Amino acid sequence: MRPQTGWLGRLLRNATKGPAEAPHESDVPTPVTTERIAAFLTRRGYRFRIDDDGDITGTWEGHRFWFLLLGPHGTLLQVRGRWARTVGGDERLGVLQAANDWNRDRIWPKVYLREEDGGLGVYGEVSVDLEHGATDDQLGQVVSCGLGTGVQLFSALSALLPGQEDLPEE
Template sequence: MHEPTDDELHDSVARLLARELGVAEPAREHPSPVSPARIAAWMAENEFSYFVDNDGDLGGLWRGRLFYFFLFGERSEILQIRGQWHREIAIERLEEVLDVCNDWNADRIWPKAYIRVRDNGRVHVVSEVATDLEHGATDSQLSQFLFCGLSTGSMLFDALDEKYPDPAGTAP
């Protein structure tokens, strides 16, 4: 009886996996580091408005809401998409809004929802999606992540719009 070589065993396992799982397509693009320039190019390609503020941070508008795109970490490998609801809430509703954020976070993975209390006592609701891209991302991966941050943040803000209708939007 013939004892199979390592190469023969490898080929046999590869054929079995290909039969059971399908043949893997070779990657068409390779991951590369994420940079503000890549994010800006994605924004331009998708015809989104964007800007660079006085601190050099990249921001943009998505469905009338302000989002920022930050890169953190020693090698700027952590991408964070942070949105801010376009309305403020009175400090008297702080506990209520914290409950809304906590309920959101308990039921969903993205975005993380939290509040910030400004010096003027007004409450801002923030959405945040972050991921470690230490090994870079392909253009399609980056696009998917950016759309995820923007769309899930918008879902949170839509829920807030529904819970707290704008008085200017309703008839007296």
């Protein structure tokens, strides 16, 4: 009989091993907190601040992002970004179509428009329920996914609507 390779081989080899070792401390899910999110961003060398609501916020590629812990127990992590441009009324239909196309073709981020003073704001969100906590790697993956896919979305929109004025930096 040939030796098994790939996932089946790993499964069979692991099934014949002795008792599992205790997980390393960093492999154990722990509650997600603002401090853990800030620590991840700091390790990556990102600049951010804590706003008046106690939320982490910063600018990536010129776009504002927030890292929010939502829900009754603060266990829903949401990485929310706002496109640095405001959409005028005459471009509403085109941006709505682009948002629908994005939401149909991709999982992240969810895209929506919101009426704001002087136009429409375009937002992208990645939300994950972390009720049972997260390892450092899992937390980093959610934060990186929110930032990476948000920046991709905003770059795609910028290519569709060149020449718009950017929002002023805070």
